[in-house]
Amino acid sequence: MSSTDVASMSYARKASKTAPPTKERDGFESISRESIVWTTEVDEFQDITYEISVENKCARIAFNRPEVLHAFRPRTIREIQHALELASEDPRIWVIMLASNNDPSKFTPAFCSGGDQNVRSNGGGYQDGTERQPKLRVLDLQMQMRRCPKPIVAIVDGYAIGGGHILHMVADITLASDISVFGQTGPRMGSFDAGYGSTHMARLIGQKRAREVWFLCKFYDAKQAYEMGLINAYFPKEELEGRAAQWVRRIAMNSPTAIACCKAALNADEDGGAGIMQMGGEMTRMFYMSRESQEGRDAFLEKRAPKFRSNL
Numbered sequence: 519m520s521s522t523d524v525a526s527m528s529y530a531r532k533a534s535k536t537a538p539p540t541k542e543r544d545g546f547e548s549i550s551r552e553s554i555v556w557t558t559e560v561d562e563f564q565d566i567t568y569e570i571s572v573e574n575k576c577a578r579i580a581f582n583r584p585e586v587l588h589a590f591r592p593r594t595i596r597e598i599q600h601a602l603e604l605a606s607e608d609p610r611i612w613v614i615m616l617a618s619n620n621d622p623s624k625f626t627p628a629f630c631s632g633g634d635q636n637v638r639s640n641g642g643g644y645q646d647g648t649e650r651q652p653k654l655r656v657l658d659l660q661m662q663m664r665r666c667p668k669p670i671v672a673i674v675d676g677y678a679i680g681g682g683h684i685l686h687m688v689a690d691i692t693l694a695s696d697i698s699v700f701g702q703t704g705p706r707m708g709s710f711d712a713g714y715g716s717t718h719m720a721r722l723i724g725q726k727r728a729r730e731v732w733f734l735c736k737f738y739d740a741k742q743a744y745e746m747g748l749i750n751a752y753f754p755k756e757e758l759e760g761r762a763a764q765w766v767r768r769i770a771m772n773s774p775t776a777i778a779c780c781k782a783a784l785n786a787d788e789d790g791g792a793g794i795m796q797m798g799g800e801m802t803r804m805f806y807m808s809r810e811s812q813e814g815r816d817a818f819l820e821k822r823a824p825k826f827r828s829n830l
């Protein structure tokens with residue numbers, strides 16, 4: 519019997535009608551924390567790795583530039599965009615991890631240190647020879663992460679700074695190790711993110727705190743980040759991998775459609791017309807699966823008047 523089955527059993531209804539209420543009845547603690555065994559899905563990436571676990575219904579996209587603390591250049595972002603598209607369109611994948619590959623014996627651990635300053639151009643963005651024009655491609659990635667119907671879990675182990683800090687905030691869930699450090703540096707090095715980097719941060723931690731983070735450019739440890747509401751949880755470094763596996767397994771046990779709709783609704787509250795479009799898209803997708811919707815298409819193709827049956 520797999521650990522997921524054990525968790526499902528404790529989650530299932532039981533016969534007793536007199537048991538006192540306990541929070542353990544959610545079954546969460548019985549979900550396995552064993553490391554996920556990953557299979558490399560695409561190996562032509564240079565700046566990232568992309569792995570999947572079909573058994574656990576999840577994908578792992580990881581920054582792989584430890585020598586610059588996983589700073590991203592346009593190539594890095596383009597590769598993440600491609601991997602995210604693969605994961606989004608793969609029916610075997612229900613949850614997506616955004617992480618980093620660290621070897622603390624060689625380089626300081628980091629999730630991501632933001633835009634690679636070596637390729638920051640004077641032309642209004644970043645240019646590593648792969649862009650037609652210098653651009654802030656990471657903003658497109660942020661939109662793609664928001665619009666992805668599958669939950670994205672950021673796994674932060676080390677520095678999450680600048681644009682790297684924004685990427686974990688844009689992810690749906692953030693789990694961190696206790697050695698992690700969070701912060702913005704833009705105003706110290708001539709940059710800022712006036713999009714989600716400012717507005718979503720204020721939604722997460724409040725206006726006063728967001729102004730502090732941007733105006734002072736202080737760094738915060740994992741405990742402070744948790745207390746501020748920047749992250750969901752933090753764990754001793756050696757436990758992070760197992761705890762992340764537990765969270766991801768649990769999300770993948772739940773209804774993917776319900777989760778997609780919750781994500782769309784939470785985005786809609788913040789994203790105005792674009793958020794409503796995302797939620798509307800989910801509604802239309804499900805409506806297309808109904809007999810009522812299909813009757814409209816069939817009637818058109820058969821050149822007859824539709825005979826709708828209302829479900830209302």
Ligand SMILES: CC(C)(COP(=O)(O)OP(=O)(O)OC[C@H]1O[C@@H](n2cnc3c(N)ncnc32)[C@H](O)[C@@H]1OP(=O)(O)O)[C@@H](O)C(=O)NCCC(=O)NCCSC(=O)c1cc(O)c2ccccc2c1O
Pocket residue numbers: 585586587589626631632633634635636654656657677679680681682684703704707709710711712715
């Ligand atoms: C994170 C640090 C505080 C760590 O300091 P530490 O002393 O431990 O390590 P080093 O500084 O020696 O770093 C090791 C090694 O990595 C290189 N490196 C680190 N970060 C970067 C980077 N961002 N770009 C390029 N290279 C980097 C460093 O040079 C070292 O290499 P060596 O060859 O010298 O060994 C510290 O590293 C630090 O402060 N890093 C800079 C972090 C930063 O300022 N990031 C923000 C960049 S701006 C940005 O990210 C950004 C994002 C967006 O989403 C935007 C969106 C819209 C508009 C603008 C955006 C934007 O500007």
